[in-house]
Amino acid sequence: AQSVSQHNHHVILSEAASLELGCNYSYGGTVNLFWYVQYPGQHLQLLLKYFSGDPLVKGIKGFEAEFIKSKFSFNLRKPSVQWSDTAEYFCAALSGNTGKLIFGQGTTLQVKP
Amino acid sequence: DGGITQSPKYLFRKEGQNVTLSCEQNLNHDAMYWYRQDPGQGLRLIYYSQIVNDFQKGDIAEGYSVSREKKESFPLTVTSAQKNPTAFYLCASSKSGYRETQYFGPGTRLLVL
Numbered sequence: 340a341q342s343v344s345q346h347n348h349h350v351i352l353s354e355a356a357s358l359e360l361g362c363n364y365s366y367g368g369t370v371n372l373f374w375y376v377q378y379p380g381q382h383l384q385l386l387l388k389y390f391s392g393d394p395l396v397k398g399i400k401g402f403e404a405e406f407i408k409s410k411f412s413f414n415l416r417k418p419s420v421q422w423s424d425t426a427e428y429f430c431a432a433l434s435g436n437t438g439k440l441i442f443g444q445g446t447t448l449q450v451k452p
Numbered sequence: 453d454g455g456i457t458q459s460p461k462y463l464f465r466k467e468g469q470n471v472t473l474s475c476e477q478n479l480n481h482d483a484m485y486w487y488r489q490d491p492g493q494g495l496r497l498i499y500y501s502q503i504v505n506d507f508q509k510g511d512i513a514e515g516y517s518v519s520r521e522k523k524e525s526f527p528l529t530v531t532s533a534q535k536n537p538t539a540f541y542l543c544a545s546s547k548s549g550y551r552e553t554q555y556f557g558p559g560t561r562l563l564v565l
Binding site: 385443 | 496551559
């Protein structure tokens with residue numbers, strides 16, 4: 340069965356530190372990948388997505404992610420985090436012909452001012 | 453102002469009681485989804501509907517039921533058969549097709565008294 344795994348469950352960084360959150364998926368076919376963010380008390384929002392084309396995708400708020408097919412990975416990066424990036428981050432994969440979105444367990448990011 | 457609305461924001465259920473969570477969208481999306489979010493487990497798919505009057509079970513459908521009588525609405529009933537209903541419930545919608553981005557509502561937190 341298809342699955343998505345996020346390596347880091349809880350990350351604590353200081354402001355201006357660089358961020359990389361790991362995401363791996365297990366599916367050999369065509370896959371669409373997403374990163375969503377859930378700020379405290381807010382909706383789940385789309386950060387960025389990969390459907391095809393350039394494997395380096397840019398999202399909102401300075402986030403980017405790189406799709407590496409050979410590694411089944413879609414890691415999220417940001418060169419310099421801010422306190423306002425404190426949130427929970429979810430990687431998700433959409434595959435096959437069902438429209439089902441499979442989520443990773445989520446990573447809680449805490450940025451210290 | 454387009455979007456997805458969920459009500460109520462908080463819902464309390466007594467033992468043996470069925471409760472219904474509302475989800476409405478005015479995005480003209482054909483597909484709608486219900487997810488359950490538990491700490492440390494990400495989001496798991498309960499039910500989804502690609503078109504009016506049709507819906508399919510997701511990964512954790514037991515103890516839940518849905519209906520899709522109107523394009524805009526996809527209510528979820530948590531029945532008394534659901535033994536562990538305390539969770540955060542998220543509704544999402546997307547355009548028709550199996551490879552479309554899903555957009556999420558604000559969620560309903562269900563608590564058992």
